[in-house]
Amino acid sequence: MTPTLEQRVTDRLQASHGLTVDSFAVLPGGHSGLTFRVGTLDDAGSRSEWVVKAVPEGQKSIGRHDMLRQATILTALADTDVPVPRVLEVDREEPAWFAMELVAGESLEPVLDDPAVAPDLAAARMLRAAEILPRLHAVDHRKLPGLAGDVAGPVLSPGDELARWGKTLGAVPPELVVGGAELLDALAATVPDPIAPCLVHGDYRLGNIISDGVEPVALIDWEIWSIGDPRVELGWFLVFADGTNFPGVGREVPSLPSAEELVDAYTAGGPALPDLAWFDALGRLKMAAIMGHNLRRHREGRHHDPDQEKLPATISRLIETGTALMART
Known part of the structure; x- marks a missing residue:
């Protein structure tokens, strides 16, 4: 009989690390693969907790289920100053899984998640995240192991990113993303020249950063990391700095840093980054495309979630503000 994931994890942690699994429970909130919270005891009785991310049964490590690729980048960054969880074990036998340390702290998006974060704390975390992001972009990915x-x-160039999210937008019925095609055309007409590529997380925001107070202690959810233009990452981060971008699904948070303040924190007095308005608009197009995709899946009955019906106002707002940004460039 094929062993269950729990049995595989139990056997591997015992054999490789002398750890006895004493709890194994689903960890809610993950959107790629399966995520579990695992408790262990060592021979001295000391207890530790881990997060196991696994490929669903019957699937392989491909796309958003590619746990091996996530484990690779986390392992590669272990000796850098980018805060990431420590990887304990990787099992490459399909369906693959890996175990990493459970890092204590909060990972909450101030404008979207519950419970609400106190405004002063949210503002401080956002500024600190902008200050930390250059650490990731400064890593020489050519020297990382694995x-x-x-x-x-x-x-990925800016044009590649636009094509990627334009394809997602194109799969959404036009009536769900009104004005999206026009925003896409405006972006396509003025694609900036790329700058030196770097390692990008792909979904850098406070919801994917575990914070201890103000300080980021772990950057998580690496399923779409790539080598690309750092401004793509920064533009995406800016989308979450303004609660008015999310009417009906989010909240306005007083005192959040402005886009200009976040960019200043990122550059730390260095040279200005060109064409940031284009990348800010691209981030809004990306979010509108993702939300339109989720709304379409709900309405087609592929993933029933009544909360998706709250999205139309946000989709419209993102497209409208993205279009306004492009009009000013």
Whole structure:
């Protein structure tokens, strides 16, 4: 009989690390693969907790289920100053899984998640996240272990990113993303030249940063990391700095830093980054495309979630503000 995931994890942690599993429970909130909270005891009786991310039964490590690729980048960053969880174990037998340390702290998006974060704390965390992001972008990905060959994938230019999210937008019925095609055309007409590529997380925001008070202690959810333009990452981060971007699904948080303040924190007095308004608008198009995709799946009955019916106002707002940004460039 094929062993269950729990049995595989139990056997591997015992054999490789002398750890006895005493709890194994689903950890809610994950959107890629399966996520579990696992408790262990060592021979001295000391207890530790871990997060196990696993490929669903019957699937392989491909796309958003590619746990091996996530484990690779976390392992590669272990000796850098980028805060990431420590990887304990990787099982490459399909369906693959890996175990990493459970990092204590909060990972809450102030404008979207519950419970609400106190405004002063939310503002401080956002500024600190902007200050920390250059650490990731400064890592020399060419020297990181395990990223040779096809693991990192192709270097993505701004045009590549636009094509990627334009494809997602194009799969959504036009009536769910009114004005989206026009915003896409405006972006396509003025694609900026790329700057030096770097390692990008792909979904850098406070919801994917575990914070201890103000300080980021772990950057999590690496399923779409790539080598690309750092401004793509920064533009996406800016989308979450304004609660008015999310009417009906989010909240306005007083005192959040402005886009200008966040960019200043990122550059730390260095040279200005060109064409940031384009990347801010791209981030809004990306979010509108993702939300339109989720709303379509709900209405087609592929993933029933009545909360998706709250999205139309936010989709419209994102497209309208993205279009306004492009009109000013």
